[in-house]
Amino acid sequence: MRLAMILFDGFTALDVVGGYDVLANLPGMEVTFAAAAPGMIAADTGWLGLHASTSYGQLAATDILYVPGGPGVEAALADAALVSCVRTLAAQSAWTVSICNGAQILGAAGLLEGKRVSTNWFARAKVAAYGAQVVPERYARDGRLVTGAGVSSSIDTALFLAGLLAGQEVAQTIQLGIEYFPDPPFGNGTPDQQPPARRAIIAAAEAGAAWRLAARRIPF
């Protein structure tokens, strides 16, 4: 089975790697990282990149199309070639996955109309504007569309998809392999339960995405 993970400047690393370290451990999975052109693609934080081995224009088809999010999504939405490739690949794939505000890219590709969709909490209005029914859940499935909430939800979302693909026992074995028995030191609780001041800081950081990306120092 083929998994194509789409990279673009300013993606969030954990959106990708949380899903990768689950799905790449499914027996027989072949993974391709694809971007506008092959080479290193910088994550939002600036010191880390992932290597795209091919351009998404070269991807004829995939079984799982996986679109991460990150502060780079706003610029990616203006990339007509990216959006077009996502539309084409999704039409032929068995599963289409987004994490975080990567759902906006699926929306721009016309894939969310009337669909039940999760996304990160600060992108809900933007995703709803594409006609999606946004749900405040860790992940959501609508047919062959599987969408996750923010960043670290990539792990839960990929475990859910692994269960669909290979059964619960395989998914739970992978969960043991990546030792995903979370225990956040300061407790859990949904984004909606966080104090307004804390939400305001993150919302401001997201609103300043262009500034954050410009301030990176990328050593590759």
Added chain:
Amino acid sequence: MRLAMILFDGFTALDVVGGYDVLANLPGMEVTFAAAAPGMIAADTGWLGLHASTSYGQLAATDILYVPGGPGVEAALADAALVSCVRTLAAQSAWTVSICNGAQILGAAGLLEGKRVSTNWFARAKVAAYGAQVVPERYARDGRLVTGAGVSSSIDTALFLAGLLAGQEVAQTIQLGIEYFPDPPFGNGTPDQQPPARRAIIAAAEAGAAWRLAARRIPF
């Protein structure tokens, strides 16, 4: 504040990126990825690598030394230069962190004698052999040593360290930023609570680490 993340062939990507996406978001953090030599370093799964911008021999000092785990640890233990650099950097750093069986590298560097240490469940005996008091916890602190359990514990461990460095409110704001409100689709529970058959599959995979690494196809 400087964070040095050590890379070696066959590290586990989520060991690194889970911690990275927490700690790199601390205000003023500067991150360096260091390996035996600069360049792409392949993760265990074979399609993903991370770029080391420097060699660890070139790292004069760091504030946080971060050593991930992975099936490549067994070979890394035989790398005298790596173990020596970890010993030297740890002596000068404010914090030394390991994730997963990366604790074995700290042990080989003589850093675990008498220390309270967490590691992944299948590496406990090996870590105890270095004189550590191994505890089956998500993360453990002993002085300026912070050690995590397997792979995805990198997130919890880094949030704990972020709380020590910058306070609980900052750590919880980063937690909201990476939307770490975990909800594993098939439930939680410690590795010790998993069925023996499931543990046996993972233990066999770990025992066959050399074979797994040799079977990789690395497209960079």
